[in-house]
Amino acid sequence: MTTRSIGDLLIAPGASRGEQLICYTTAALGAAGSTALAVHADLSLLAVIVIAVIAFDLCGGAVVNSTASAKRHFHRAGRTHWHHLGFVAIHVQPFILALVVPEFPWCSAAAVYLLALAGAVTILSTPAALRRPIAFAWVTLALLFPLDTPTALVWMPPILLIKLLLAHLQPEEARR
Structure with missing residues (x-):
């Protein structure tokens, strides 16, 4: 039996x-920054917690x-477009945010x-x-799309698109 960390x-x-250090540090700083924005926007405690997570x-x-280890894992042999599309599809965070942040419309x-x-x-x-x-073209043009996003959540659309389209869907390049 293999022990997983x-x-x-x-x-x-x-x-x-x-x-690991870079990933966890970025995650923690992102949570801290988003928490500060949510508190400044005077959102509910539930909304602040959900936003931080x-x-x-x-x-x-x-x-x-974007890491080499994740690229090897997510783009290993046997992974199909359906795996990648499924990974994108399960990212329903915008709807969760609309549920807890009344200023974030469901249409956005x-x-x-x-x-x-x-x-994707x-x-x-x-x-x-x-x-x-x-x-890169898709993300660049998608960010021009006008959204009714409260200030406390302006970070979410670009980071979601970066995570899914620019990082996850791109396999590791062969070293030259």
Whole structure:
């Protein structure tokens, strides 16, 4: 029986100490920054807690998904487009935020979610050599989409798109 570490579960099997340090530090600082924004916006305690947890996941996850260990894990042999699309689809954080932050409209939550999902479909339907530039083009243009996002959540759409489209969907490049 193999013993798995917390790093194996939250980052990827075999994550280096350096990768773990960067990922956890970014997650903690993201949670702290989002908490400060939520408290400043005078949101409810429930909203502040939910925002902190989601920021920990998204901020840390954006960095996690860019690590070599996560790239090896998520893009290992046998992984298909369906695995990657499923990973994007389970990121329902915009709807959870709409549930606890009354100033964040459900239509904006749906727009963020659909931008991520449609971006994933577009990227995964693109020839491999063009996926990275298509992902950057998609995120760049998606961030121009006008959303009714409260100040306490302005960080969420770009970080969600970075985590999913720019980090997770991009395999590790071969070393030259």
